[in-house]
Amino acid sequence: MPFPLTGRAAAIALAAALAAGAGASFAVAQSKVGQSKKASEVVASEKQxxxxxxxxxxxxxxxxxAFLPDGRMLVTEKAGRMRIVLxxxxxxxxxxxxxxxxARGQGGLLDVAVAPDFAQTKLVYFTFAEAGEGGVNGTALGRGRLAGNAPRLDDVEVIWRQTPKxxxxxxxxxxxxFAGDGMMFVTTGERSDREFRVKSQALDETLGKVVRLTRDGSPAAGNPFDAKDGAKPEIWSYGHRNIQGAAVNPADGKLWTVEHGPRGGDExxxxxAGQNYGWPVITxxxxxxGADIGPSQKEGMEQPVHYWVPSIGTSGLAFYTGDAYPAWKGSAFVGGLAIPTLARLELDGTKVTHEERLLEDFGERIRDVRQGPDGMLYLLTDSEEGRLLRLKPEKARS
Known part of the structure; x- marks a missing residue:
């Protein structure tokens, strides 16, 4: 069903109803996953x-x-390591x-992406928390060339930095x-503390923003504020809190994101281009x-496509287009950290019509979710003994 946004009370009531309904629909499907975690354990979800x-x-x-063309994979570890998975x-x-x-707190080595023309350029892009003088830090974007089969990046350079630190x-x-027009989107957080969070509304800083860049890290031409005095020309959208999931939806060719809310209100x-998504004015x-932050709506500020109350701790976003799970084609998948889960969202254009929670009894926080070249979904679990997982399609047992 569609989710009309008519105020916080409605939001909380709706989320509670959704959670109750979803829990009934997939409780049986999840009954043994958390106990076994074996590859042979078949999970019978709603459709797959x-x-x-x-x-x-x-x-x-x-x-x-990220997936390399030869079947290897790159995985980042928070402490500052990148691994090649054979x-x-x-x-x-x-x-x-x-x-x-x-790597203090929520910092570290973050995302990794392979250039669309990797076969020719060997370029790998990554984001990380970069320290500055006096204990300051900020998100930065780097790139380097993967040296054949060796675990080494050459010609490494930082090509964009969140400002200020x-x-x-x-x-x-x-x-x-990477977008279809050859440009690149990078998402940032607003650094959380009250003195910083308001900067997500400021156009002269890049906290709490989506930025759109060329592949060398320069502001992309045609960005909405590139001609506005005092504004950062790389800004695409603003008023975000902490975006830890982003993907282009092949159905419309547009960027979609998921971001953490505070206590409730993941989005x-x-x-x-140029739109204000409200944080911390609306949420x-x-x-x-438990104190209020602000209203849920305000003129001139955008409403989310979907939101979670309570928060699931959104991280990772993928739109499924493969053939391995035919009944899931067109669904969006979102990882959950605060509530360890994999949320499957059915879409009708820009409306979420149904949510199914998978792996809630699995007991592991989902940090990232991607569709692999083989058409299967891959997950990263967030722990000191983290794993790269693959969901293998099975026939339901009668």
Whole structure:
């Protein structure tokens, strides 16, 4: 059903009803996953049976995964390491050449993405928390060339930096998305603290923003504020909190994102050029203390496509287009950290018509979700003993 946005009371009531209904529909499907976690354990969800396979393990707080054309994968670890995962699941030694990262708090080595023309350029892009003088830090975007089969990046450079840097260990974002026009979107966080969060509304800083860049890190031509005095020309949209999931939806060719709310109010958005998504002026969440932050709506500020109350802790976003799970084609998948889950969203244009929660009894936080070249879904679990998982389609047992 569609989700009309008519105020916080309606939001809370609707979310509670949705959670109750969804819980009834998939309780049986999840009954044994958390106990077994074996590849042979078949999960019979609403439309698709599957099992969970471990592709690689022994990853320390993995954050992002990207697929190389030869079947290998790149995985980042929060502490500042990048690994090459071989097709048999073996991990390389840490990739050398990366810059030093500030791994305190929510910082570290974050997303990783392979250039669309990787076969020719060998370019790999990554985001990370970069330290500055005096204890300040901020999100930065780097790139380097993968050296053949060796675990090494050459010609590494930082090509974009969030400005300014602040002294905080929270809310760095960040995801990297290549768009169909050849440009690149990078998402950021607003650093969380009250003195910083208001900067997500400021156009002279890049906290709490989606930025649109060329592949060398320069502001892309045609950005909405490139001719506005005092505004950062790379800004695409603003008023965001902490975006940890982003993907282009093949159905419309547009960027979609998921961001963390505070206590409630995680959001799925479809950021449009120059639009204001409201944080911290409007939100469907509250302070962690339970205090109100603001209203849920205000003229001139965009409403989310979908929101979660309570928060699931959104991280990772993928639109499924493959053939491995035919009944899931067109669904969006979102990882959950605060509530360890994989949320499957059915869409009708820009409306979410149904939500199914998968793997709620699995017991592992989902940091990233991607569709692989083989048409299967891959997940990263967020823990000191993190894993790269693959959902294998199965026939439901009668």
């Amino acid at each position: 049976a599957f099992s969970v396979e471990t592709v690689a393990e022994g990853l320390e707080r993995p954050w992002g995964v 097709p048999d699941g073996k991990l390389s030694a840490p990739v050398t050449g990366l810059p030093k990262v500030d 602040y002294q905080s260990t929270k809310h760095f974002g960040s995801r990297i998305v 799925l958005n479809r950021p449009e 469907y969440g509250k302070e962690y203390s």
